[in-house]
Amino acid sequence: MVMAALPLRADTLWLKNGDRVTGEVVEKTASHVRIKTDYAGEIAVAAGRVERVALEAPPEPEPEPKPAPARAATSSIDRPFTATGGIDVAFEYEHSAADTQELELDVRQRIEAGRWRHTWRAGYHREYRDGKRRKNDWRLSYAPERFFTSQRFWQGRVSTYRDWNEALERRFSLGLGPGYQLWDNERGAFSLSALLTRNRYEYARRHNETFHSGVLQWQFNRYLWNQLFEVYANGRAGQALSSSTSFLLASKTGLRYPLTDWASLQLSVETDWVKNSVEDLNDTTYNLGLGLNW
Template sequence: MRCRLVLMAALATLPVTALADTVWLKNGDRLSGEIIVFDGSKLMLKTSYGGSIAIDWKQVETLESDKELLVKQDDVVGERAKSLSASEQPGSVVLANGDQPRSVELASISQMLPPKPLVEDLLWSGNLDFGLDFKQGERDTEDYEVDLRAKARHGRWRHIGEAEYNREFQDDLKTTDNWSAEYSLDRFFDEHWFWQGRLNYKRDHIEEIREQRTIGTGPGYQFWDNELGAFSLGSLVNRTDYKFDTGDRDRFYSLSVKWDYNRYLRGKSLELFSNGEVGKPLSGVAEFALDAELGLRYKVTDWASLNLKAQKDLVSGAEGDLDETRYTIGFGVGW
């Protein structure tokens, strides 16, 4: 009877062990969990005991996994490995593909992730945030805001899409009603340098400027981009076209610098983020313009979050200078 109980206990643990990926570290430690992605310098391992753990790739001795993974040794070409096996040679892993397994050095691997159905090396992430702001006083104010930001990367290409909708009422009178959308396409030359093309459109139903279109292009530099965050700078030459409520049109050219920063803290439960653009018109009386956002996002679950944002709009040197700061608290979903 005792032997039967021991055997049943051993068999009960087999499925868990078989489904778990294992990572051996150079210091002798062994971690079990699910390999989510390796991109850059960190291997993300999802565990039941510590959530998502970021492991320094240089500290990995070897690893194994029973699931199919796309392993890339450059920015373009990848190999679909049916499984990974631990290698007897330190700093290596065995890619199992039928009868011809081969050993590769971990230092030669640039990316590793489960293959996607259509674009195998697609990395896709984003957030959809909803913000509400109510003020009661001499004037009752209701402010609604919806923000969408998504990023997709495959090979040397990165796509960034953004959309925003704002509506504000003061004493039941609509004072703000606008929406905007932006698409950026980046082509990387190496790990850091890229060239960006950007298209932005804004529609306003209240202000004097009813439509605004901006086309820009220029080089950029990616300082880092991994599972713990990203930071990039881009410099653009822009052409902006205006359409006024009177039907008149105008255009001007400008130079601008964009930034995009986010950093995950406390095991990815907190995210600090900032993005924006500062520009200098090449003609006209305006000295410079600033559009910036700074925020903190707290993950309640794997997909739901609470956020706190501060947004700054500043136009200096123009007739009727603009200087507005908005604070919003909201909730959102992420992927």
């Protein structure tokens, strides 16, 4: 803080010989008067030489400005508006004893504002071998999260899945439950949530089933080596509360390497496993492709 010095008081010593001394009287006794001047410093004048002393009232300091009224502090729970997302594309063509064409698309979008965080995900997978379709499926999910503290939140989730080549053709789930944000900073984030989910499975050659399950979800990403690489892992594992479908697992784990501010090279492993009394679904897909980020 910089403070401006106040000028010296204009006190005046009238001397018996007609001279006068102007400054600030700092001491006055029966033997002398000590006065501080701005041209000769502090000097002492014998009291016998002083005819009279004229003291000026000290200047009043300027009043300090009143502080502006404090604004209401923004809650640490409230998050600034941010929108991030991207799309990962992997395409493979193999010409050998069997011609194989495979395409994998994964779209992600996350929006944060205030106490809300919204996450959308969509994916499509297709594979042809010798002109015959072997895999063809798509998936879509949306998860809103409402934060009550900087770490605790309540999450909802709705998802749907369609497969044209498996006995389990359609899946739909709707869940709700609490979550906990372990950390969320510039180096990455990690959150867990536990949902009670209602599911509906539709099969190609048997009756449909509706059941409840307990599901544990995780979302993790971490930037390594001065943000040169990003490691991420998202998934959900659940145990059905019935004897028909006993266990389910869906996860995607990968590594991204930034090529530019908006493009990255990505390598990932995706697992989809459903274990039930009819047949087990166990798909694992390895992807190497290009990611576009915004």
